[in-house]
Amino acid sequence: QVQLVQSGSELKKPGASVKVSCKASGYTFTSYAMNWVRQAPGQGLEWMGWINTNTGNPTYAQGFTGRFVFSLDTSVSTAYLQISSLKAEDTAVYYCARVYSRSVYGDTFDYWGQGTLVTVSS
Amino acid sequence: QSALTQPASVSGSPGQSITISCTGTSSDVGGYNYVSWYQQHPGKAPKLMIYEVSNRPSGVPDRFSGSKSGNTASLTISGLQAEDEADYYCSSYTSSSTVVFGGGTKLTVL
Numbered sequence: 360q361v362q363l364v365q366s367g368s369e370l371k372k373p374g375a376s377v378k379v380s381c382k383a384s385g386y387t388f389t390s391y392a393m394n395w396v397r398q399a400p401g402q403g404l405e406w407m408g409w410i411n412t413n414t415g416n417p418t419y420a421q422g423f424t425g426r427f428v429f430s431l432d433t434s435v436s437t438a439y440l441q442i443s444s445l446k447a448e449d450t451a452v453y454y455c456a457r458v459y460s461r462s463v464y465g466d467t468f469d470y471w472g473q474g475t476l477v478t479v480s481s
Numbered sequence: 482q483s484a485l486t487q488p489a490s491v492s493g494s495p496g497q498s499i500t501i502s503c504t505g506t507s508s509d510v511g512g513y514n515y516v517s518w519y520q521q522h523p524g525k526a527p528k529l530m531i532y533e534v535s536n537r538p539s540g541v542p543d544r545f546s547g548s549k550s551g552n553t554a555s556l557t558i559s560g561l562q563a564e565d566e567a568d569y570y571c572s573s574y575t576s577s578s579t580v581v582f583g584g585g586t587k588l589t590v591l
Contacts, residue, residue: 394580396527403484403585404519404527404570420579421482454526462532466574467517469538471526 381455485583503571511552
């Protein structure tokens with residue numbers, strides 16, 4: 360069965376970096392694009408962008424350029440989200456989400472990781 | 482890209498029907514039939530309930546249905562059940578080749 364398993368919660372100080380992993384299993388990793396979605400405490404979902412798991416080419420949403428980096432290690436079927444120069448407002452749950460096979464524009468997500476809470480506090 | 486507009490909360494009694502609206506613009510909801518709906522229980526990851534405005538993925542009960550008129554999409558849940566109590570989010574493909582979510586709606590089953 361398809362599973363996306365994310366790394367555990369992180370507590371970081373402002374200015375530090377964090378790398379969140381999303382390990383996929385149960386399907387061919389390079390056949391489906393991977394997206395990242397942020398959810399700040401008590402807030403809604405925010406699309407961060409996606410990475411082409413075939414080419415490794417990332418696309419970032421507005422507001423997620425510069426400090427945010429999507430990457431892959433296809434040998435272990437894992438996608439990564441790295442955030443540098445962390446700020447308090449980066450405190451959120453970060454989800455990886457696989458594109459639904461029937462999604463024409465890659466805008467629909469059928470499998471989600473369990474989420475990784477990143478807390479930024481001094 | 483501004484978030485799609487959803488009511489903050491809706492409520493209904495078991496067995497009743499409720500509808501959640503999702504309003505965007507001609508650059509997203511109104512311009513494409515690529516609206517999805519997600520259900521999120523507290524502390525859990527979102528779950529896909531509807532895609533392409535009105536299609537249900539396998540395993541989603543037919544009590545859940547979707548529609549669209551102009552720039553507004555809607556999710557209707559009929560025969561409301563206690564387990565339907567959750568947050569619901571719409572999303573849409575946009576003319577910028579991005580995805581935008583709605584602000585979310587908290588459904589309370591009375």
